[in-house]
Amino acid sequence: MIACSLYSGDLSDFINLVYNELFFYNLFTExxxxxxxxxxxxxxxxxxxxxxxxxxxxxxIEDIEYDIAESREAIKITIRLLKEIQMTFPLHIGFLLYTEDINTFATAFNKLLPPIYxxxxxxxNVQIKEG
Known part of the structure; x- marks a missing residue:
């Protein structure tokens, strides 16, 4: 920018640049x-x-960068686990319902089994004589 202003013959850009630098220098010293x-x-x-x-x-700063890296790794693991839960949760619910059905059947069968036995x-023992 300085070279262009010097060669163009118009020094107004160069003067503005000098005043700008002078302003920042005075601001710095104050x-x-x-x-x-x-x-x-x-x-x-x-x-x-x-x-x-x-x-x-x-x-x-190093500790914060380390914590950020650990947090990013934890977030990746969490997202992976959430994806796995999304895939396996319906199976888990199905197995819970199946277990509940088996428990209900076993309870009902336990009430029915003694009379059958x-x-x-x-x-x-119908042909065994008593007494």
């Missing part, structure tokens, strides 16, 4: 001037403390 007024110990801070905080922040016992 910001740090205010920071130094608010925190006078900013100039005399120990750099080792800054490095420790930076390392601590980097460790936190009694009649069978009587017919089998």
């Amino acid at each position: 910001y740090y001037k205010i920071i130094l007024e608010i925190q006078p110990n900013f100039k005399t801070r120990d750099e080792a403390d800054i490095f420790k905080k930076t390392a601590k922040q980097a460790k936190r 009694t009649i069978y016992d009587l017919f089998r």
Whole structure:
């Protein structure tokens, strides 16, 4: 952009760019001037403390990235399990109904079975004399 403005003969773009950079430079210096007024110990801070905080922040970022990766893996497993449940749930319900039918049949058959055994016992021993 600068080269185009210089070669075109029109310097208005170049002047606007210089004023823009000057504005941001003044904004930057005023910001740090205010920071130094608010925190006078900013100039005399120990750099080792800054490095420790930076390392601590980097460790936190690594931990967050690790947690995100673990969460993504857990979400993949959860989605896979939900798909499997979607496929097997009707079979599970069918087996539950089948089990309930067998239990109902067994309960009814247990009520019917003693009289059948009694009649069978009587017919089998019909020719045995008593006494």
